Structure formats: C-alpha cells, structure tokens
Amino acid sequence: SQTIHQWPATLVQPVGSPLSLECTVEGTSNPNLYWYRQAAGRGLQLLFYSVGIGQISSEVPQNLSASRPQDRQFILSSKKLLLSDSGFYLCALAGILGTEAFFGQGTRLTVV
Amino acid sequence: AQSVTQLGSHVSVSEGALVLLRCNYSSSVPPYLFWYVQYPNQGLQLLLKYTSAATLVKGINGFEAEFKKSETSFHLTKPSAHMSDAAEYFCAVSLAGNQFYFGTGTSLTVIP
Numbered sequence: 001s002q003t004i005h006q007w008p009a010t011l012v013q014p015v016g017s018p019l020s021l022e023c024t025v026e027g028t029s030n031p032n033l034y035w036y037r038q039a040a041g042r043g044l045q046l047l048f049y050s051v052g053i054g055q056i057s058s059e060v061p062q063n064l065s066a067s068r069p070q071d072r073q074f075i076l077s078s079k080k081l082l083l084s085d086s087g088f089y090l091c092a093l094a095g096i097l098g099t100e101a102f103f104g105q106g107t108r109l110t111v112v
Numbered sequence: 113a114q115s116v117t118q119l120g121s122h123v124s125v126s127e128g129a130l131v132l133l134r135c136n137y138s139s140s141v142p143p144y145l146f147w148y149v150q151y152p153n154q155g156l157q158l159l160l161k162y163t164s165a166a167t168l169v170k171g172i173n174g175f176e177a178e179f180k181k182s183e184t185s186f187h188l189t190k191p192s193a194h195m196s197d198a199a200e201y202f203c204a205v206s207l208a209g210n211q212f213y214f215g216t217g218t219s220l221t222v223i224p
Contacts, residue, residue, distance in 0.1 A: 094206075
C-alpha cells in the first residue's frame, strides 16, 4: 500500500531563515506529487505539483520553491521565510486521472 | 477552469440528526469529485469519490454523496450524526493532469 512520510511534524522558524520540508513516498512508482498549504479558514492551496523527476509546476507565485530529485522524493524549500509562510503544509500523491490523492500527516510551520 | 464551492464554512447538527454538507463544482467537462475529512493536525482522509460510475456514491463511516450534473452538485450526507463525525470536510475536483482543487472546507460540529 502507498504511504507518505513527511517531516518534521512541527517546526518553528525565525523570519528570514531557510526552510526545507521533505516528503517521501513508498509503495508506488512515478506518482504525481503535490504540495499544499492550509491556512486557517482558507482551505487547501495547491502550491506545486510534479509529474516526474525534475518536473515542477507552480500554481502561485510565492516565496517558496519545490524540487523532485528522485521519483519518490519531493522537497519544499525557501531561502528566506516570511511571516505569511506560516501554515500547515501537506504533501500528497496521486496516480492516474480519476484516482484519489493520498495525504501525509502534514507539517505545522510557524514563522516567528 | 474548474473550481469547487462549499456553501457554509460551519455547520452544526445535533447528534442523531441528518448531516448535509454542500459542494458545487464548475467544470466544462465531466469531473472526478471527492470528499475528504480532516481531523485536527492530521492529513486528509478520503471519504468517497465519484468517477462517472453510479451517481450515488457510498463512502466510509456511513457517508454518501450524490452527483447531480444538472445542479453541478456533489453534496455529502449522513442520515444520523455521531459525535465522532466532528471534523473539517473538504470537497475536491480533479481534471486532466490529475490536479486536485479543493473547496475552502466545512467545519462540522455535532451537538450532544
């Protein structure tokens, strides 16, 4: 079965510091991978999605970037965090069109 | 373009009462539709999905949803609410490329 590992579960970072959140998946190959951000009362915002190694699409312009160095690894990064980057970050995977997305347990990021 | 609208960011029902959470979509082609549930500080779990088979879809925990093309709706229902149903519920649509777009969520409170 498919599993998604996200870490860390919680993170407190000062403004201006760098960020690296890692997501790894098991039990599947060549999945679509996604990064979402969830802010209070605002639902889930799709940040990035990837259909393969090195292939990243950005949904919104922002202070964040993503990379997919391996088939089952998806990394969310920032060079300098802003207060507005605080939120709950979720990694997800999905297969072919029509299949559901599976979510990791998320990372609660607080920028102070 | 596709989008999902969830009417009512907060819904309260009494224990044992009918649960109705509303979702409308806009899509130029037949969509794939999903309902997810999220408990505090956790990822999203799939409740059910519509993938152009039966219009009435049954999911886990006694939930079901009916796809109504004429109304562009995919409302989630449960005949009798339990305390354990208190959570955040998200409707989502997926189209070509299997990009998932989520509604802003509905927080369900169950009153004992």
